[in-house]
Amino acid sequence: MRGEQVGAQLRGRIALVAGATRGAGRGIAAELGAAGAVVYATGRSTRENRSDYDRPETIEETAELVTARGGTGIPVRTDHTDPQQVRELVERIDAERGRLDLLVNDLGGEHLMVWHTPLWETSLDKGLARLRTGIEAHLITSHFALRLLVRNPGGLVVELTDGTAEVHEQYYRSEGGAFFDVTKVAAHRLARAQGEELRPHGGTAVSLTPGWLRSEMMLDEFGVAEHNWRDAVARIPGFAISESPAYVGRAVAALAADPDVARWNTASLSAGYLARVYGFTDADGSRPDAWRYIREVAWAGGSGDVADYR
Incomplete structure (x- = not known):
């Protein structure tokens, strides 16, 4: 089953995708639109x-893409580190729709990445800004939206992160440094806390x-576009496991x-794992499982073929 086969199952649902300008946030907003949702x-x-x-x-x-895919896209400029702006955003959703069914927190500050630098040499301004966007902004948004x-x-x-809880328990993500690692691990605890508090209200x-x-x-970094991304694989072989x-x-x-989504409450999940459970594929019809490949081959020094993980 491809993602578009979700059809209009989300018609009438109201979603807030916080951080929908590009990347995962835009991809999420677009696919929610394809399923018929109203997406802020x-x-x-x-x-x-x-x-x-x-x-x-x-x-x-992004909003235009949501609407083009069959949903209703509504762009709202919001700085999620500013409580007043978030309050006004949620008040607007309440006034216009009277409900909220889905909150996606995809706020991370990837432009603040400092690669392969120990904590004491990392820019403190950039590091603290990452914590504000990757943790504090999530809490502010949930405080009002929930x-x-x-x-x-x-x-x-849905709390977006980079790596599963299992990966974070086993490995220190040294390439991104301490601020990156703490921010990404925090997403699991944020999901756990919210899941426990939402449970009595029927939430997940x-x-x-x-x-x-x-x-x-990422495409700009490698000098390719979505239509020819495989051209970068010769230079970066691991890119073959990438996903749109x-x-x-x-x-x-x-x-x-999923009417039984509560079975996942407080869980740490990956797109590759859920693709096997729900049967959807990536845009090219493949079903990549990057984190399984990373654990079993890339980080373990294994010799598996990338094709076996797509």
Whole structure:
């Protein structure tokens, strides 16, 4: 089953994708749109003003993509580190829709990445900014949004991260440093905390990771586009296990459409794992399982073929 086969199963559902400008957030918003949802797409990059990412993608483009796919996309410029802006966002959703069924927290500050640098040599300003966007902004957003989400049973919160809880227990993600590692691990605890508190209200919270994501920033880094991304594999063989943003988007859409989604409450999940459970594929028809490949081959020094993990 491909992601588009979710059809209109989310028609009438109201979703907030916090951090929908690009990457996983945009992929998630688009696939929710394909399933018929109303999607409030938030971020700080608009056609009038770029954020400090200084990238061309905008929340208006994301909202238009949602609508083109069959849903209703609504762009709202929001700085999720500002409680007042988040309060006003949720009040608007309440006034316009009267409910919230899905919250996706995809706020991370990837432009703040400092590679292969020990804590004492890392920019403290960048490190603390990452904690603000990757942890504090999630808490601010949930603080206001969950008040609306708990009005009706069946609400779902998805905390986006990079790596499963199992991976984080076994490995220190040294390539990104301490601030990166702490931020990504925190997503699992945020999902656990929210899941426990939502349970009595019939709600569910999970943490979810894509694999090696072919975001706009990643494609630019490797000098390729989505249509020719395989050209980068000769230079970076591991890129062969990468996945498009649609893949994690289809994972979220499948979770949101599952009437028994509560079975996953507080779980740490990956797009590759959920693809096997729900039967969806990536945009090219493959079913990559990047984290299984990383654990069994890339980090273990194994000799497995990437094709066996797609």
